[in-house]
Amino acid sequence: MSHPTDFGTARETRLLHAFVDLADTLVDDYDVVDVLHQLVENCVDLLDAAAAGLLLSDQRGGLLPVASTSEQTRRLELFQLEADEGPCLDCFRTGEPVVVADLAAATDRWPRFAAHAAAEGFRSVHAVPLRLRGSTIGALNLFGTQAGPMDDQDLRVARALADTATIGILQERAIRRGEVLTEQLQTALNNRITIEQAKGVLAHAGDIDMNQAFQRLRSYGRATSTRLSEIAHRLVTGELPPKVILDHR
Template sequence: MSREQHIARTFVELADTLVEDFDVIDFLHQMTVRCQELLDVTDAAVFLAHPGPLLHSPAPCDPSPSLQRVLDAACTEGPAVDAYRTTRSVAAADEAETAARWPEFAPQLQQAGYSLATALPMRLRQENIGSLLLLRTGSRPLNADDLALAQALADAATIGLIQARTIHQQHTVNEQLHTALQSRIIIEQAKGVLAARSNITLNTAFEALRHHARHHRIMLSDVAQDVIHNGLTPAPAPARSQAAAADPE
Protein backbone atom coordinates (compact mmCIF):
# COMPACT_ATOMS: atom_id res chain seq x y z
CA MET A 1 0.00 0.00 0.00
CA SER A 2 1.36 3.43 -0.94
CA ARG A 3 1.57 6.23 1.60
CA GLU A 4 -1.21 8.09 -0.22
CA GLN A 5 -3.47 5.04 0.01
CA HIS A 6 -2.60 4.65 3.70
CA ILE A 7 -3.51 8.29 4.36
CA ALA A 8 -6.81 7.94 2.49
CA ARG A 9 -7.70 4.78 4.42
CA THR A 10 -6.86 6.51 7.71
CA PHE A 11 -9.26 9.36 7.00
CA VAL A 12 -11.99 6.85 6.22
CA GLU A 13 -11.28 5.15 9.58
CA LEU A 14 -11.48 8.44 11.45
CA ALA A 15 -14.82 9.23 9.83
CA ASP A 16 -16.34 5.85 10.71
CA THR A 17 -17.97 6.72 14.03
CA LEU A 18 -21.58 6.23 12.90
CA VAL A 19 -21.76 2.71 14.27
CA GLU A 20 -23.84 1.36 17.14
CA ASP A 21 -20.88 -0.24 18.93
CA PHE A 22 -18.51 2.74 18.57
CA ASP A 23 -15.63 2.38 21.05
CA VAL A 24 -13.93 5.68 21.80
CA ILE A 25 -10.87 4.06 23.41
CA ASP A 26 -10.26 1.85 20.37
CA PHE A 27 -10.81 4.88 18.12
CA LEU A 28 -8.18 6.92 19.97
CA HIS A 29 -5.75 4.02 20.00
CA GLN A 30 -6.08 3.66 16.22
CA MET A 31 -5.54 7.39 15.89
CA THR A 32 -2.21 7.23 17.73
CA VAL A 33 -1.09 4.15 15.79
CA ARG A 34 -1.80 5.87 12.46
CA CYS A 35 0.17 8.92 13.60
CA GLN A 36 3.17 6.69 14.29
CA GLU A 37 2.80 5.01 10.90
CA LEU A 38 2.30 8.15 8.81
CA LEU A 39 4.36 10.79 10.60
CA ASP A 40 7.99 11.10 11.61
CA VAL A 41 7.16 10.55 15.30
CA THR A 42 8.00 7.91 17.90
CA ASP A 43 4.79 8.04 19.95
CA ALA A 44 1.51 9.89 19.98
CA ALA A 45 -1.30 10.49 22.46
CA VAL A 46 -4.68 12.20 22.43
CA PHE A 47 -5.63 14.45 25.34
CA LEU A 48 -9.28 15.21 25.96
CA ALA A 49 -10.78 17.98 28.04
CA HIS A 50 -13.10 17.13 30.91
CA PRO A 51 -14.63 19.09 33.81
CA GLY A 52 -11.93 20.83 35.79
CA PRO A 53 -8.64 22.51 34.85
CA LEU A 54 -6.83 19.39 33.63
CA LEU A 55 -6.66 17.37 30.44
CA HIS A 56 -7.05 13.62 30.44
CA SER A 57 -5.24 11.15 28.22
CA PRO A 58 -6.69 7.71 27.48
CA ALA A 59 -3.25 6.11 27.41
CA PRO A 60 -2.02 3.96 24.52
CA CYS A 61 -2.39 0.22 25.03
CA ASP A 62 0.27 -1.04 27.44
CA PRO A 63 2.40 2.14 27.70
CA SER A 64 5.85 1.79 29.21
CA PRO A 65 6.29 3.29 32.69
CA SER A 66 8.41 6.10 31.25
CA LEU A 67 5.83 6.96 28.59
CA GLN A 68 3.08 6.87 31.20
CA ARG A 69 5.03 9.38 33.31
CA VAL A 70 5.31 11.66 30.28
CA LEU A 71 1.56 11.45 29.65
CA ASP A 72 0.80 12.11 33.31
CA ALA A 73 3.03 15.19 33.32
CA ALA A 74 1.58 16.39 30.00
CA CYS A 75 -1.91 16.57 31.54
CA THR A 76 -0.92 19.62 33.59
CA GLU A 77 2.02 21.21 31.75
CA GLY A 78 3.59 21.13 28.32
CA PRO A 79 2.62 21.51 24.68
CA ALA A 80 -0.58 19.46 24.98
CA VAL A 81 -2.01 21.85 27.58
CA ASP A 82 -0.81 24.93 25.69
CA ALA A 83 -2.24 23.71 22.37
CA TYR A 84 -5.59 23.07 24.04
CA ARG A 85 -5.66 26.48 25.75
CA THR A 86 -4.48 28.51 22.75
CA THR A 87 -6.08 26.33 20.01
CA ARG A 88 -2.81 26.60 18.10
CA SER A 89 0.02 24.19 17.37
CA VAL A 90 2.75 24.30 20.00
CA ALA A 91 6.35 23.08 19.78
CA ALA A 92 9.80 23.91 21.09
CA ALA A 93 12.74 24.21 18.72
CA ASP A 94 15.10 22.12 20.86
CA GLU A 95 15.59 20.50 24.27
CA ALA A 96 16.86 23.72 25.85
CA GLU A 97 13.70 25.61 24.87
CA THR A 98 11.57 22.68 26.08
CA ALA A 99 13.26 22.81 29.50
CA ALA A 100 12.85 26.59 29.73
CA ARG A 101 9.15 26.58 28.79
CA TRP A 102 8.03 23.50 30.71
CA PRO A 103 10.32 22.84 33.70
CA GLU A 104 8.19 20.00 35.12
CA PHE A 105 7.30 18.33 31.83
CA ALA A 106 10.78 18.46 30.27
CA PRO A 107 12.57 16.13 32.74
CA GLN A 108 9.96 13.41 32.22
CA LEU A 109 10.29 13.82 28.45
CA GLN A 110 14.09 13.49 28.56
CA GLN A 111 14.10 10.57 31.02
CA ALA A 112 11.80 8.67 28.67
CA GLY A 113 14.26 9.17 25.82
CA TYR A 114 12.29 11.75 23.83
CA SER A 115 13.93 14.91 22.57
CA LEU A 116 11.02 16.95 21.21
CA ALA A 117 7.27 17.23 21.68
CA THR A 118 4.72 18.88 19.42
CA ALA A 119 1.02 19.35 20.10
CA LEU A 120 -1.88 20.30 17.88
CA PRO A 121 -5.34 21.49 18.92
CA MET A 122 -8.43 19.36 18.46
CA ARG A 123 -11.07 21.94 17.71
CA LEU A 124 -14.13 22.28 15.47
CA ARG A 125 -15.37 25.87 15.16
CA GLN A 126 -16.08 26.92 18.77
CA GLU A 127 -15.88 23.38 20.16
CA ASN A 128 -12.47 22.73 21.73
CA ILE A 129 -12.15 19.12 22.92
CA GLY A 130 -8.43 18.57 23.52
CA SER A 131 -5.11 18.16 21.75
CA LEU A 132 -2.88 15.69 19.95
CA LEU A 133 0.63 15.20 21.38
CA LEU A 134 3.44 13.92 19.14
CA LEU A 135 6.73 12.72 20.68
CA ARG A 136 10.03 12.39 18.80
CA THR A 137 13.48 11.05 19.51
CA GLY A 138 15.07 12.91 16.59
CA SER A 139 16.78 16.28 16.86
CA ARG A 140 14.75 18.15 14.23
CA PRO A 141 11.17 19.42 14.62
CA LEU A 142 8.43 18.00 12.41
CA ASN A 143 8.63 19.28 8.86
CA ALA A 144 5.82 21.42 7.45
CA ASP A 145 4.20 18.57 5.50
CA ASP A 146 4.04 16.26 8.52
CA LEU A 147 2.74 19.09 10.68
CA ALA A 148 -0.04 19.82 8.18
CA LEU A 149 -0.97 16.14 7.95
CA ALA A 150 -0.97 15.81 11.74
CA GLN A 151 -3.35 18.77 12.03
CA ALA A 152 -5.60 17.24 9.38
CA LEU A 153 -5.69 13.95 11.31
CA ALA A 154 -6.48 15.83 14.53
CA ASP A 155 -9.28 17.71 12.75
CA ALA A 156 -10.75 14.50 11.34
CA ALA A 157 -10.63 12.80 14.74
CA THR A 158 -12.29 15.83 16.34
CA ILE A 159 -15.15 15.72 13.84
CA GLY A 160 -15.53 11.97 14.39
CA LEU A 161 -15.63 12.30 18.19
CA ILE A 162 -18.12 15.18 18.17
CA GLN A 163 -20.27 13.32 15.66
CA ALA A 164 -20.27 10.18 17.82
CA ARG A 165 -21.10 12.19 20.95
CA THR A 166 -23.99 13.96 19.22
CA ILE A 167 -25.47 10.67 18.05
CA HIS A 168 -25.05 9.14 21.51
CA GLN A 169 -26.78 12.14 23.09
CA GLN A 170 -29.62 11.86 20.60
CA HIS A 171 -30.03 8.17 21.42
CA THR A 172 -30.01 9.02 25.13
CA VAL A 173 -32.70 11.68 24.66
CA ASN A 174 -34.84 9.29 22.63
CA GLU A 175 -34.49 6.61 25.30
CA GLN A 176 -35.43 9.11 28.02
CA LEU A 177 -38.50 10.25 26.07
CA HIS A 178 -39.56 6.65 25.49
CA THR A 179 -39.11 5.84 29.18
CA ALA A 180 -41.06 8.94 30.20
CA LEU A 181 -43.92 8.02 27.87
CA GLN A 182 -44.04 4.44 29.13
CA SER A 183 -43.96 5.63 32.75
CA ARG A 184 -46.80 8.06 32.10
CA ILE A 185 -48.96 5.28 30.62
CA ILE A 186 -48.27 2.99 33.61
CA ILE A 187 -49.07 5.76 36.10
CA GLU A 188 -52.35 6.54 34.34
CA GLN A 189 -53.27 2.85 34.47
CA ALA A 190 -52.40 2.67 38.17
CA LYS A 191 -54.52 5.75 38.90
CA GLY A 192 -57.52 4.06 37.30
CA VAL A 193 -56.92 0.78 39.11
CA LEU A 194 -56.47 2.47 42.49
CA ALA A 195 -59.47 4.77 41.98
CA ALA A 196 -61.73 1.80 41.19
CA ARG A 197 -60.29 -0.35 43.96
CA SER A 198 -60.64 2.30 46.69
CA ASN A 199 -63.65 4.16 45.25
CA ILE A 200 -61.80 7.47 45.08
CA THR A 201 -61.26 10.13 42.41
CA LEU A 202 -58.39 9.96 39.93
CA ASN A 203 -56.80 13.03 41.53
CA THR A 204 -56.95 11.45 44.98
CA ALA A 205 -55.50 8.23 43.57
CA PHE A 206 -52.61 10.15 42.03
CA GLU A 207 -51.90 11.94 45.31
CA ALA A 208 -51.83 8.58 47.10
CA LEU A 209 -49.35 7.19 44.54
CA ARG A 210 -47.20 10.30 44.77
CA HIS A 211 -47.21 10.40 48.57
CA HIS A 212 -46.26 6.70 48.77
CA ALA A 213 -43.40 7.19 46.30
CA ARG A 214 -42.00 10.19 48.19
CA HIS A 215 -42.46 8.65 51.61
CA HIS A 216 -40.58 5.48 50.60
CA ARG A 217 -38.13 7.32 48.29
CA ILE A 218 -38.90 5.19 45.24
CA MET A 219 -39.88 6.02 41.69
CA LEU A 220 -43.51 6.88 41.00
CA SER A 221 -43.49 4.44 38.07
CA ASP A 222 -42.34 1.65 40.42
CA VAL A 223 -45.24 2.36 42.78
CA ALA A 224 -47.59 2.25 39.80
CA GLN A 225 -46.19 -1.15 38.78
CA ASP A 226 -46.83 -2.47 42.29
CA VAL A 227 -50.41 -1.22 42.22
CA ILE A 228 -51.10 -2.88 38.88
CA HIS A 229 -49.22 -6.15 39.27
CA ASN A 230 -48.87 -6.77 43.02
CA GLY A 231 -52.11 -5.38 44.45
CA LEU A 232 -50.48 -2.54 46.36
CA THR A 233 -53.03 -0.08 47.77
CA PRO A 234 -51.25 3.05 49.00
CA ALA A 235 -52.78 4.88 51.94
CA PRO A 236 -54.47 8.19 51.13
CA ALA A 237 -52.18 11.19 51.13
CA PRO A 238 -52.43 13.52 54.15
CA ALA A 239 -54.92 16.34 53.72
CA ARG A 240 -53.48 19.51 52.24
CA SER A 241 -54.70 23.03 51.73
CA GLN A 242 -57.05 23.64 48.84
CA ALA A 243 -54.34 25.48 46.90
CA ALA A 244 -51.83 22.68 47.38
CA ALA A 245 -54.38 20.02 46.45
CA ALA A 246 -54.85 21.35 42.92
CA ASP A 247 -54.98 18.82 40.12
CA PRO A 248 -51.33 17.78 39.41
CA GLU A 249 -52.06 16.81 35.84
Protein backbone atom coordinates (compact mmCIF):
# COMPACT_ATOMS: atom_id res chain seq x y z
CA MET A 1 0.00 0.00 0.00
CA SER A 2 1.44 3.38 -1.00
CA HIS A 3 1.97 6.07 1.60
CA PRO A 4 0.49 9.58 1.04
CA THR A 5 4.01 10.96 0.83
CA ASP A 6 4.70 8.59 -2.06
CA PHE A 7 1.94 10.26 -4.05
CA GLY A 8 3.31 13.69 -3.20
CA THR A 9 6.81 12.70 -4.24
CA ALA A 10 5.57 11.20 -7.51
CA ARG A 11 3.60 14.38 -8.29
CA GLU A 12 6.62 16.54 -7.52
CA THR A 13 8.73 14.42 -9.86
CA ARG A 14 6.20 14.77 -12.69
CA LEU A 15 5.98 18.50 -12.02
CA LEU A 16 9.76 18.80 -12.19
CA HIS A 17 9.79 16.97 -15.52
CA ALA A 18 7.09 19.31 -16.84
CA PHE A 19 9.18 22.38 -16.03
CA VAL A 20 12.33 20.80 -17.43
CA ASP A 21 10.53 20.07 -20.71
CA LEU A 22 9.30 23.66 -20.92
CA ALA A 23 12.72 25.04 -20.01
CA ASP A 24 14.20 23.14 -22.95
CA THR A 25 12.25 25.47 -25.23
CA LEU A 26 14.49 28.32 -24.10
CA VAL A 27 17.68 26.77 -25.41
CA ASP A 28 16.68 24.22 -28.03
CA ASP A 29 14.81 24.02 -31.31
CA TYR A 30 11.22 22.96 -30.70
CA ASP A 31 7.74 22.63 -32.13
CA VAL A 32 5.50 25.29 -30.54
CA VAL A 33 2.26 23.41 -31.20
CA ASP A 34 3.59 20.25 -29.57
CA VAL A 35 4.92 22.20 -26.58
CA LEU A 36 1.55 23.84 -25.98
CA HIS A 37 -0.29 20.53 -26.26
CA GLN A 38 2.13 19.12 -23.70
CA LEU A 39 1.38 22.12 -21.49
CA VAL A 40 -2.39 21.50 -21.41
CA GLU A 41 -1.85 17.79 -20.84
CA ASN A 42 0.50 18.54 -17.95
CA CYS A 43 -2.16 20.77 -16.39
CA VAL A 44 -4.71 17.96 -16.39
CA ASP A 45 -2.14 15.43 -15.17
CA LEU A 46 -0.71 17.59 -12.39
CA LEU A 47 -3.53 19.89 -11.32
CA ASP A 48 -7.13 19.63 -10.18
CA ALA A 49 -8.52 20.10 -13.70
CA ALA A 50 -10.65 17.76 -15.78
CA ALA A 51 -9.77 19.42 -19.09
CA ALA A 52 -7.64 22.25 -20.44
CA GLY A 53 -7.47 24.39 -23.54
CA LEU A 54 -5.27 27.20 -24.78
CA LEU A 55 -6.02 30.17 -27.01
CA LEU A 56 -3.20 32.12 -28.65
CA SER A 57 -3.22 35.58 -30.19
CA ASP A 58 -2.39 36.15 -33.84
CA GLN A 59 -0.66 39.26 -35.17
CA ARG A 60 -3.99 41.07 -35.55
CA GLY A 61 -4.91 40.58 -31.90
CA GLY A 62 -7.48 37.85 -32.54
CA LEU A 63 -7.52 34.58 -30.61
CA LEU A 64 -7.21 31.10 -32.06
CA PRO A 65 -7.47 27.69 -30.34
CA VAL A 66 -4.05 26.07 -30.50
CA ALA A 67 -4.09 23.27 -27.91
CA SER A 68 -6.66 21.28 -25.96
CA THR A 69 -6.85 18.01 -24.07
CA SER A 70 -9.88 16.81 -26.03
CA GLU A 71 -11.99 17.62 -29.06
CA GLN A 72 -14.80 18.54 -26.65
CA THR A 73 -12.59 21.18 -25.04
CA ARG A 74 -11.51 22.51 -28.42
CA ARG A 75 -15.14 22.97 -29.44
CA LEU A 76 -15.82 24.80 -26.19
CA GLU A 77 -12.90 27.15 -26.87
CA LEU A 78 -14.25 27.80 -30.35
CA PHE A 79 -17.67 28.53 -28.86
CA GLN A 80 -16.11 31.22 -26.66
CA LEU A 81 -14.76 32.93 -29.76
CA GLU A 82 -18.04 32.64 -31.66
CA ALA A 83 -20.08 33.94 -28.71
CA ASP A 84 -17.45 36.59 -27.93
CA GLU A 85 -17.73 35.83 -24.23
CA GLY A 86 -16.06 33.57 -21.71
CA PRO A 87 -13.23 33.35 -19.18
CA CYS A 88 -10.43 32.98 -21.70
CA LEU A 89 -11.46 36.16 -23.54
CA ASP A 90 -11.76 38.14 -20.29
CA CYS A 91 -8.40 36.79 -19.15
CA PHE A 92 -6.71 37.74 -22.42
CA ARG A 93 -8.25 41.21 -22.53
CA THR A 94 -7.35 42.10 -18.94
CA GLY A 95 -4.12 40.15 -18.62
CA GLU A 96 -5.35 38.90 -15.25
CA PRO A 97 -6.45 35.43 -14.05
CA VAL A 98 -10.17 34.70 -14.09
CA VAL A 99 -11.46 32.41 -11.34
CA VAL A 100 -15.00 31.05 -11.47
CA ALA A 101 -15.68 28.47 -8.77
CA ASP A 102 -19.28 27.93 -9.88
CA LEU A 103 -20.34 28.49 -13.48
CA ALA A 104 -23.98 28.45 -12.40
CA ALA A 105 -23.33 31.81 -10.77
CA ALA A 106 -21.80 33.24 -13.96
CA THR A 107 -24.91 33.23 -16.16
CA ASP A 108 -25.22 37.02 -16.00
CA ARG A 109 -21.57 37.48 -16.91
CA TRP A 110 -21.45 34.92 -19.74
CA PRO A 111 -25.03 33.76 -20.44
CA ARG A 112 -24.25 31.74 -23.55
CA PHE A 113 -20.88 30.35 -22.49
CA ALA A 114 -21.99 29.37 -18.98
CA ALA A 115 -24.95 27.43 -20.35
CA HIS A 116 -22.86 25.74 -23.04
CA ALA A 117 -20.09 24.75 -20.60
CA ALA A 118 -22.65 23.35 -18.16
CA ALA A 119 -24.20 21.31 -20.97
CA GLU A 120 -20.75 19.82 -21.59
CA GLY A 121 -20.54 18.78 -17.94
CA PHE A 122 -18.24 21.50 -16.58
CA ARG A 123 -19.02 23.26 -13.30
CA SER A 124 -15.98 25.51 -12.75
CA VAL A 125 -13.31 27.25 -14.81
CA HIS A 126 -10.03 29.03 -14.18
CA ALA A 127 -8.25 31.06 -16.86
CA VAL A 128 -4.56 31.99 -16.66
CA PRO A 129 -2.91 34.52 -18.98
CA LEU A 130 0.16 33.78 -21.07
CA ARG A 131 1.86 37.03 -20.20
CA LEU A 132 5.34 38.47 -19.96
CA ARG A 133 6.22 42.07 -19.00
CA GLY A 134 2.83 43.44 -19.91
CA SER A 135 2.51 41.49 -23.17
CA THR A 136 -0.38 39.02 -23.12
CA ILE A 137 -0.27 36.56 -26.01
CA GLY A 138 -2.97 34.10 -24.99
CA ALA A 139 -4.83 32.39 -22.17
CA LEU A 140 -4.96 28.94 -20.62
CA ASN A 141 -8.37 27.56 -19.58
CA LEU A 142 -8.68 24.92 -16.85
CA PHE A 143 -12.11 23.28 -16.59
CA GLY A 144 -13.49 21.36 -13.62
CA THR A 145 -16.41 18.95 -13.44
CA GLN A 146 -17.08 19.93 -9.82
CA ALA A 147 -17.96 23.37 -8.46
CA GLY A 148 -15.38 24.91 -6.15
CA PRO A 149 -12.20 26.98 -6.30
CA MET A 150 -8.94 25.51 -7.45
CA ASP A 151 -6.37 24.96 -4.74
CA ASP A 152 -4.13 28.04 -4.42
CA GLN A 153 -1.00 25.96 -4.88
CA ASP A 154 -2.39 24.37 -8.06
CA LEU A 155 -3.29 27.80 -9.40
CA ARG A 156 0.24 29.05 -8.74
CA VAL A 157 1.63 26.02 -10.56
CA ALA A 158 -0.65 26.68 -13.53
CA ARG A 159 0.56 30.28 -13.68
CA ALA A 160 4.19 29.19 -13.46
CA LEU A 161 3.72 26.66 -16.27
CA ALA A 162 1.99 29.30 -18.41
CA ASP A 163 4.73 31.85 -17.67
CA THR A 164 7.48 29.41 -18.59
CA ALA A 165 5.74 28.53 -21.85
CA THR A 166 5.32 32.21 -22.63
CA ILE A 167 9.04 32.86 -22.17
CA GLY A 168 9.72 30.00 -24.56
CA ILE A 169 7.53 31.66 -27.19
CA LEU A 170 8.51 35.28 -26.72
CA GLN A 171 12.26 35.61 -26.98
CA GLU A 172 14.00 38.38 -25.03
CA ARG A 173 15.30 40.11 -28.13
CA ALA A 174 11.81 40.19 -29.64
CA ILE A 175 10.42 41.74 -26.45
CA ARG A 176 13.15 44.42 -26.43
CA ARG A 177 12.32 45.30 -30.04
CA GLY A 178 8.66 45.60 -29.06
CA GLU A 179 7.66 42.59 -31.17
CA VAL A 180 4.77 40.88 -29.39
CA LEU A 181 4.85 37.79 -31.59
CA THR A 182 7.89 36.12 -33.07
CA GLU A 183 7.95 34.60 -36.52
CA GLN A 184 7.98 31.20 -34.85
CA LEU A 185 4.70 31.96 -33.09
CA GLN A 186 3.01 33.02 -36.32
CA THR A 187 4.27 29.86 -38.00
CA ALA A 188 2.68 27.81 -35.22
CA LEU A 189 -0.65 29.52 -35.79
CA ASN A 190 -0.43 28.82 -39.51
CA ASN A 191 0.58 25.21 -38.93
CA ARG A 192 -2.47 24.52 -36.73
CA ILE A 193 -4.67 24.58 -39.84
CA THR A 194 -2.57 21.91 -41.54
CA ILE A 195 -2.50 19.84 -38.36
CA GLU A 196 -6.30 19.95 -38.08
CA GLN A 197 -6.54 18.83 -41.72
CA ALA A 198 -4.08 16.00 -41.05
CA LYS A 199 -6.12 14.86 -38.05
CA GLY A 200 -9.17 14.67 -40.30
CA VAL A 201 -7.32 12.68 -42.95
CA LEU A 202 -6.03 10.20 -40.38
CA ALA A 203 -9.38 9.93 -38.56
CA HIS A 204 -11.17 9.16 -41.81
CA ALA A 205 -8.56 6.66 -43.02
CA GLY A 206 -8.38 4.80 -39.71
CA ASP A 207 -12.02 5.18 -38.65
CA ILE A 208 -10.84 6.72 -35.36
CA ASP A 209 -11.83 9.90 -33.54
CA MET A 210 -9.93 13.17 -33.75
CA ASN A 211 -8.28 12.74 -30.35
CA GLN A 212 -6.91 9.34 -31.34
CA ALA A 213 -5.76 10.74 -34.67
CA PHE A 214 -3.80 13.49 -32.98
CA GLN A 215 -2.17 11.07 -30.55
CA ARG A 216 -1.12 8.88 -33.49
CA LEU A 217 0.43 11.94 -35.18
CA ARG A 218 2.34 12.90 -32.05
CA SER A 219 3.48 9.35 -31.36
CA TYR A 220 4.75 8.93 -34.92
CA GLY A 221 6.51 12.29 -34.77
CA ARG A 222 8.34 11.49 -31.58
CA ALA A 223 9.29 8.01 -32.74
CA THR A 224 10.74 9.37 -35.97
CA SER A 225 12.09 12.64 -34.48
CA THR A 226 9.99 14.61 -36.97
CA ARG A 227 8.15 17.85 -36.32
CA LEU A 228 4.40 17.58 -35.98
CA SER A 229 3.88 20.30 -38.59
CA GLU A 230 6.09 18.49 -41.09
CA ILE A 231 4.24 15.18 -40.66
CA ALA A 232 0.91 16.99 -41.04
CA HIS A 233 2.05 18.68 -44.25
CA ARG A 234 3.29 15.41 -45.74
CA LEU A 235 0.05 13.68 -44.79
CA VAL A 236 -2.21 16.39 -46.22
CA THR A 237 -0.25 16.63 -49.48
CA GLY A 238 -0.30 12.85 -49.95
CA GLU A 239 3.45 12.43 -49.60
CA LEU A 240 2.93 10.31 -46.48
CA PRO A 241 0.20 7.63 -46.69
CA PRO A 242 -2.09 7.47 -43.62
CA LYS A 243 -1.41 3.74 -43.37
CA VAL A 244 2.23 4.41 -42.44
CA ILE A 245 1.14 6.29 -39.31
CA LEU A 246 -1.81 4.03 -38.51
CA ASP A 247 0.36 0.90 -38.69
CA HIS A 248 3.23 2.41 -36.72
CA ARG A 249 3.77 0.97 -33.25
